Amino acid sequence: MSLQQINPRYKPYKGAAAGWGALKAVTHFWLDSKQPFKNLRALLKTNQNGGFDCPGCAWGDSPEDGRIKFCENGAKAVNWEATKRRVDAAFFAKYSVSQLREQSDYWLEYQGRLTQPMRYDAKSDHYVPIEWNDAFALIGGYLKGLSNPDQAEFYTSGRASNEAAFLYQLFVRAYGTNNFPDCSNMCHEASGVALGQSVGVGKGSVTFADFEHADAIFVVGQNPGTNHPRMLEPLREAVKRGAQVVCFNPLKERGLERFQHPQHALEMLTNGSAPLNTAFFRPALGGDMAAFRGMAKFLLQWEREAVANGEAPLFDHAFIAEHTDGMDAYLAEVDATSWTLIESQSGLTLAEIEQSARMYRRAKNVIICWAMGVTQHRHSVPTIQEIVNLQLLFGNVGRPGAGLCPVRGHSNVQGDRTMGINDKPPAALLDSIERRFGFKVPRHNGHNTVEAIEAMVAGQAKVFIGLGGNFAQATPDSPRTHQALKSCDLTVQISTKLNRSHLTVGTDALILPCLGRTDIDRQADGPQAVTVEDSFSMVHASFGQLEPIHGSQMKSEPAIVAGIAKATLGDFPVNWDSLIADYDRIRDLIADTIPGFKDFNQRVAHPGGFYLGNAANSRKWPTASGKANFKANPLPADLISERMRKSGQTHDLILQTMRSHDQYNTTIYGLDDRYRGVWGQRDVIFANEDDIRRLGYESGQKVDVSSLWDDGVERKVKGFTILAYDMPKGQAAAYYPETNPLVPLDSYGVGSFTPTSKFIAIKIEPAQQSKRIA
Numbered sequence: 001m002s003l004q005q006i007n008p009r010y011k012p013y014k015g016a017a018a019g020w021g022a023l024k025a026v027t028h029f030w031l032d033s034k035q036p037f038k039n040l041r042a043l044l045k046t047n048q049n050g051g052f053d054c055p056g057c058a059w060g061d062s063p064e065d066g067r068i069k070f071c072e073n074g075a076k077a078v079n080w081e082a083t084k085r086r087v088d089a090a091f092f093a094k095y096s097v098s099q100l101r102e103q104s105d106y107w108l109e110y111q112g113r114l115t116q117p118m119r120y121d122a123k124s125d126h127y128v129p130i131e132w133n134d135a136f137a138l139i140g141g142y143l144k145g146l147s148n149p150d151q152a153e154f155y156t157s158g159r160a161s162n163e164a165a166f167l168y169q170l171f172v173r174a175y176g177t178n179n180f181p182d183c184s185n186m187c188h189e190a191s192g193v194a195l196g197q198s199v200g201v202g203k204g205s206v207t208f209a210d211f212e213h214a215d216a217i218f219v220v221g222q223n224p225g226t227n228h229p230r231m232l233e234p235l236r237e238a239v240k241r242g243a244q245v246v247c248f249n250p251l252k253e254r255g256l257e258r259f260q261h262p263q264h265a266l267e268m269l270t271n272g273s274a275p276l277n278t279a280f281f282r283p284a285l286g287g288d289m290a291a292f293r294g295m296a297k298f299l300l301q302w303e304r305e306a307v308a309n310g311e312a313p314l315f316d317h318a319f320i321a322e323h324t325d326g327m328d329a330y331l332a333e334v335d336a337t338s339w340t341l342i343e344s345q346s347g348l349t350l351a352e353i354e355q356s357a358r359m360y361r362r363a364k365n366v367i368i369c370w371a372m373g374v375t376q377h378r379h380s381v382p383t384i385q386e387i388v389n390l391q392l393l394f395g396n397v398g399r400p401g402a403g404l405c406p407v408r409g410h411s412n413v414q415g416d417r418t419m420g421i422n423d424k425p426p427a428a429l430l431d432s433i434e435r436r437f438g439f440k441v442p443r444h445n446g447h448n449t450v451e452a453i454e455a456m457v458a459g460q461a462k463v464f465i466g467l468g469g470n471f472a473q474a475t476p477d478s479p480r481t482h483q484a485l486k487s488c489d490l491t492v493q494i495s496t497k498l499n500r501s502h503l504t505v506g507t508d509a510l511i512l513p514c515l516g517r518t519d520i521d522r523q524a525d526g527p528q529a530v531t532v533e534d535s536f537s538m539v540h541a542s543f544g545q546l547e548p549i550h551g552s553q554m555k556s557e558p559a560i561v562a563g564i565a566k567a568t569l570g571d572f573p574v575n576w577d578s579l580i581a582d583y584d585r586i587r588d589l590i591a592d593t594i595p596g597f598k599d600f601n602q603r604v605a606h607p608g609g610f611y612l613g614n615a616a617n618s619r620k621w622p623t624a625s626g627k628a629n630f631k632a633n634p635l636p637a638d639l640i641s642e643r644m645r646k647s648g649q650t651h652d653l654i655l656q657t658m659r660s661h662d663q664y665n666t667t668i669y670g671l672d673d674r675y676r677g678v679w680g681q682r683d684v685i686f687a688n689e690d691d692i693r694r695l696g697y698e699s700g701q702k703v704d705v706s707s708l709w710d711d712g713v714e715r716k717v718k719g720f721t722i723l724a725y726d727m728p729k730g731q732a733a734a735y736y737p738e739t740n741p742l743v744p745l746d747s748y749g750v751g752s753f754t755p756t757s758k759f760i761a762i763k764i765e766p767a768q769q770s771k772r773i774a
Contacts, residue, residue: 010700010723012677035084049607053532053542055081055159055517056664058408059228060208060534073229076662076669080497081516082546085112087498092118092127101503105473105737106668106682108498114513115552120505127502127511132555132563135510140567142463142490142508149176149442153452153461156421157468158183158413159517161530161542163586164557165412166594167579168467169420171565173430174439174573178446179461180423183469183665184413185449186476190375190752191406192417194384198629199397199404200622201615203414206367206403207536212237213401216244216363219277220288220387221373221758223253225675226661228371228407235276244359245277248288249373250347250656250728251686252280254675281356282728284347285654286639286759288374289383291346293635294353295360296334296390302361314361316395323619323628324392330630337635345635347728365401366391371409373656376758378641380749382633389630397628398619408535409665411517415533418594418612423448429594436593437573449475450745450753456484464506465492465564467557468514470666472501476743476755477715494560499666513554520544521556524581528556531587531604533612539597540609558583643747644761646710651761652695653687655705657736657743666737673735676725683717685734685764686725695764699724702767705734707742707760715742719767732762 056077091111097120100108117135118127130138143152154172156165172180184192192202199205211217211234224231235245247256256276283291303314320327343350360366368387374380388397388404396402408414420429423446430441447455453475455461464471464485471493475481481504485491488506495502496516502509515521521528521544529541548554555563562576579585584601591600596612603610615621621628644651660682662670671680678684685705692699699722706716717739727733736757747756 009679009681010677011679035082050543052517052544053411053540054078055411057228057230058158058411058414058535059230060536060538061230073226073661073664077664077667078518080109080667080669081113082518083112084549085110086115086549086552087111087113088115089118089129096125097127097503097505098125100498104668105500105666106671108500108503109667111498113497113516113549113552113554114495114511115549115554116513117553118511120509122507130510132553135512136563136567138508138510139465139490139492139564143175143568146462150179150446151461152177152463152465153179153181153447153456155449155452155464155466155469155471156180156182156416157466158408158410158416159468160416160557161412161532162415162419162539162590163530163583164467164561165416165419165421166586166590167558167561167565167576170433170437170574170589171561171569173420173433173441174437174565174569176442178423178425178442178444179452180421180446181449181452182416182421182423183410183474184417185423185753186474186755187372187409188375188406188413189448189754190380190749191370191384193752194381195388195404195406195616197381197623198385198388198631199616200628202417203537203614204403204405204407204535205397205614205617206405207611207617208234208538210367210401210403214238214243214363214365214367215401216246216359216366218246218248218360218366218368219256220248220368220370221375222369222371222407223249223251223256223658224407225253225256226659227409231407232276239275239278244279244363246356246359247277247280248283248291249280250282250285250731251733252282252726256280279355279359281348281352284345284639284728285656285731286377286379286636287346287348289345289379289386290342290635291348291353291356292383292386292390293334293337294339294342294346294348294350295357296386296393297337297339297342298354298357299361299390299393300331300334315393319395320392323398323621324630325625325627326630326632327393329632330389333632333634341635345639360390365399366394366396367401367403367405369405369407371407373758375406375752376749376754376756378747378749378756378759379636380754381751382631385631385633388628392628392630398617403617405535411534412532414535414537415531415539418533419590420594423451432593432595436589439573448753450748450755453477453481453484453745456487459487462489463492464488464490465494466501467494467561470499470501472504473499473666473737473740476740476747476757477745478737478741480745494557512560513552514560515544515548515554515556517542518544518546519548519554520546523556523559523583528583530558530583531609537612537614538609539604539612541604556580558586639759640761641747643710643744644708647708647761649708649763651708652764653691653730653732653762655685655707655732655734655739655742655760655762656758657739657760658733660735663735678723681721682735682738683720685720685722685732686727687722687732688727688729689724691729691732692722692724697722697764697766703764704767705739705742706763706765707744708763709744709747711744711746713744715744717741722764
């Protein structure tokens, strides 16, 4: 019996990435928005000069390219936000919070846009309307009533604009804390830490144009077909011109195999497709550091052989001598690392590692890209530094066609950090704020996301304000996070649509509805633009295109931040109302405070915006040594942490959490995962067919999944369908946020606090009343 007969909701997808499948999906979401013709006009302005920045990912674009610039998932994001459906007072009168908790995450967001401020009434268990000024006064009263500013947590989603983020950090620091738990803490924090230590800049060093000049592009721990679909085109073009595209990913994702360009008529009419890689390697989860150490070990061997034979060296010794420090210690660590450990930990054969090293060697200019598959591990910081080490050996930082490329998620997560959303702010930023605004800023470190949850659970933090996002579902150890929010005196969610965070309430709770990226933002002095920064440090303006829902009371994120600030601090340290009347005034303050933003308003008016710059890309290294630093990190003694072992059980598989194709972060657009062949369901766990049989199960069977940790807490999700999938033995994969309950809050990256969502030791057992799907 085939798997499709066992589970009729599993049907392998045979098409290419994008193409007709993407057009069909876009059409469905476009029509389902209930205002298709308005949204079509908006879609054509997505990522265009004078239009709005896509509310999805942070991938950049060529400013000279006038073609359509939205992808399938970008179109989903636009139509999902620009819906005619509304969640208003009548909706909340109909449903109690307890009733809403019983609904799925998909159902909650599908109900439509939040349209008016609401306050939770514990007696009736319903949200009830509240006036904006009363809501601001309520928040201000709670904040002023705390005995210490550090008793409040100020969360930020990566979709907040530069203007909103700057006002937020200014308000919070004037209030007296650096408690900035942020969505970047859960994704690319490891990249910022690692790059900051190695090259002095916690951002990628490449520009969009560099992809046209790369001889090799390594794509590591990343699934661009779902998470950054516009990246597929430069990868396709690279393969066409003869460049190497080398993928390291345990799953053979369709978006890394074949691509059908929706804007190429001949390709669509002939149903053709183009390859997206020249080599595909499938490492063990957590094995990327060992794989790159193995590449370095081969390259070091060949370097020594070349020198011994009187041939030209492989390494860029002129660059190393002028620009780097610590190479000898690093190479000693490479020598000390055994091939046995490299092979066993990487999950690759030595022949595969040698092949990848030869592909690297043949390329003059190399870009290495990575995402969550690299960053969400206990040793993620050393892994990224191993990537940097390899690039430094060959001078592949700070020249055209080469560099380091952490591919960010949300559309302005990088800009938020640039604006000062940082729980560990650099002294230079704090000095600049003090000079410009004339008040003493807090100098002690604040809370990141993990620390904020711990503080709320312990009763040390009593107020939570979320500027966007879905904190309850985006975070690890979901029951503990929910407990944290419920322990607060006040929770405030600034949001566009209903999600689980609104239902995980403190003693008092507010929902503050905000404008989205697609909405026209009218203030006292007229329509306003906001700005964002993409993964390539390009800063550009975003102009909303659609009238907000008729009769709604939504405010912009900057206006909401200013309203809270004024209710808490009065007109200190700025006149908040004046700034909201004209966002140019906010940008003038940014220009005065944040390096690289001089003449901000003039420069952002240029088509495509402006390049913020990157010191590492100019071969200037703002490190303590003044040079780029090789980091001599040993490989982990064991990928299985001691705390997993101390649970007293032996794991069955190592699980990674991931997105489906109908999903962006915690936003569930639908219940299908087209590229993986899953339809109408999300509670699935993928595993190798041999592993399924070894464990005594059959594909299609229902199972319960628990994770191993030494704190005695049961972490379990129930009733998942186990599906045979083409993946390495010993591994499993499942969707988040459904499997976030399995990630222990205490399991995070050393030096980064990033949850280890790509490496969870699990046990599988038959589901209660288990039976195969018929």
